[in-house]
Amino acid sequence: xxxxxxHPSTLSVQEGDSAVIKCTYSDSASNYFPWYKQELGKRPxxxxxxxxxxxxxxxxxxxxxxxxxxxxxxxxxxxxxPEDSAVYFCAANANTGNQFYFGxxxxxxxxx
Amino acid sequence: NAGVTQTPxxxxxxxxxxxxxxxxxxxxxxxxYWYRQDPGMGLKLIYYSVGAGITDKGEVxxxxxxxxxxxxxxxxxxxxxxxxxxxxxxxxSSRTLGDxxxxxxxxxTVV
Numbered sequence: 001x002x003x004x005x006x007h008p009s010t011l012s013v014q015e016g017d018s019a020v021i022k023c024t025y026s027d028s029a030s031n032y033f034p035w036y037k038q039e040l041g042k043r044p045x046x047x048x049x050x051x052x053x054x055x056x057x058x059x060x061x062x063x064x065x066x067x068x069x070x071x072x073x074x075x076x077x078x079x080x081x082p083e084d085s086a087v088y089f090c091a092a093n094a095n096t097g098n099q100f101y102f103g104x105x106x107x108x109x110x111x112x
Numbered sequence: 113n114a115g116v117t118q119t120p121x122x123x124x125x126x127x128x129x130x131x132x133x134x135x136x137x138x139x140x141x142x143x144x145y146w147y148r149q150d151p152g153m154g155l156k157l158i159y160y161s162v163g164a165g166i167t168d169k170g171e172v173x174x175x176x177x178x179x180x181x182x183x184x185x186x187x188x189x190x191x192x193x194x195x196x197x198x199x200x201x202x203x204x205s206s207r208t209l210g211d212x213x214x215x216x217x218x219x220x221t222v223v
Binding site: 098 | 143145147152153154155156157160162168170171202209210211212214215216217
């Protein structure tokens with residue numbers, strides 16, 4: 001099956017700085033890569049996603065890049081704010097299309 | 113729309129007991145999923161369904177069963193609960209591949 005690795009496990013940044021979280025995947029047939037934000041005790045919520053026919057996608061302060069050759073994708077958050085503090089998970093679908101494998105999460109702390 | 117509704121929110125089970133975690137969605141989504149999330153870890157897929165009458169195993173199906181008799185409901189059954197099944201369980205749904213909407217979760221403790 002798919003194997004998704006996520007780094008770093010924890011990340012602290014000053015308010016206003018940028019944060020980058022990286023994920024690698026093993027299944028070259030994976031074609032959908034979502035990112036989720038999970039606040040403490042809450043449900044995961046989709047913040048951005050990218051499909052394999054696109055190299056980059058942006059939504060205001062959040063962007064995701066995908067390198068299919070290297071099989072890695074990254075989440076970029078610019079101008080970080082305290083409310084960005086949460087755990088972020090990457091995921092990739094398996095070659096069957098409908099199974100999702102998640103990374104182990106990155107706990108982001110934005111220091112005011 | 114209520115979205116994805118899970119019940120119960122909390123439950124304590126004794127070893128060997130059984131229970132059903134309920135999941136209902138009112139968005140007419142075809143795809144539904146069950147995940148478990150252990151402390152400090154990502155989500156692991158237990159079972160999923162691409163439509164009524166169709167279910168498939170995910171990454172960690174042992175000890176669980178599901179059914180999908182209607183588009184709206186996707187219950188997860190635990191038989192012979194074990195301490196290793198202590199976790200937070202999330203149900204999710206999506207119209208097509210992607211953009212899963214999650215329920216608020218069920219925190220299960222097996223003692």
